[in-house]
Amino acid sequence: IKSCVFHYELEFIHPFTDGNGRMGRLWQTIILKEKYPIFESIPLETIIRDTQSDYYQALSLSDKSGKSTPFIEYMLRVIDTSLAQLLNYTNRILKDTDRLDYFLLLTIKEFNRKIYMGVFKDISTATASRDLKLGVKLGVFEKEGDKTKTIYRVKR
Structure with missing residues (x-):
């Protein structure tokens, strides 16, 4: 949750003219892999790209409500999907x-x-x-x- 909050807060303060989303996602990955090294190889970016409209909607809802909860919930779904994909990949029968x-x-x-x-x-x-x-x-x-x-x- 801490990584999701950091990602959202970086997006919220918008410190750069360009690349705030990339920096938020980078820092979220760094925070996650610090505690759980498996996140170094989990492609959160891919899931976010595939659900980009949901990503921006979660940011917008959080901005409007003044709470990061919608964004945190979205990112937790992204993390859950990424972990599920990893499990499916590792459990498949290798040729x-x-x-x-x-x-x-x-x-x-x-x-x-x-x-x-x-x-x-x-x-x-x-x-x-x-x-x-x-x-x-x-x-x-x-x-x-x-x-x-x-x-x-x-x-x-």
């Missing part, structure tokens, strides 16, 4: 190529199947082996060794 794409984002350059399975804790040994075989086939990984001694390297 093999999704896992490979994600694994490439990590800084692991050399690994074995056990390390790969440590990243994707909910997959079976057979699924990990299929993923790694596909990674080699697609030219994403180089394979060295055999069976339990196999080492994979990310090709860059």
Whole structure:
């Protein structure tokens, strides 16, 4: 709620000739991620852009009433929607190529199947082996060794 109030108050005093909304949203994100680091990767901006008329209506209602409550309620709905989208995304079933794409984002350059399975804790040994075989086939990984001694390297 503190981040919502700060965002609204910055909009209300309107200290800049341009960019007050962007600054309000930036500071709200900074305040949120200070307490809850997950907010660094939650796209509040996207939800606000998609509901821009509601955003301006909430600002207007708050200005007219002299209370930030309508804006706070709007922003809490935005936060709730953003968190729900994050949960939907993280709970979806990843395809093999999704896992490979994600694994490439990590800084692991050399690994074995056990390390790969440590990243994707909910997959079976057979699924990990299929993923790694596909990674080699697609030219994403180089394979060295055999069976339990196999080492994979990310090709860059």
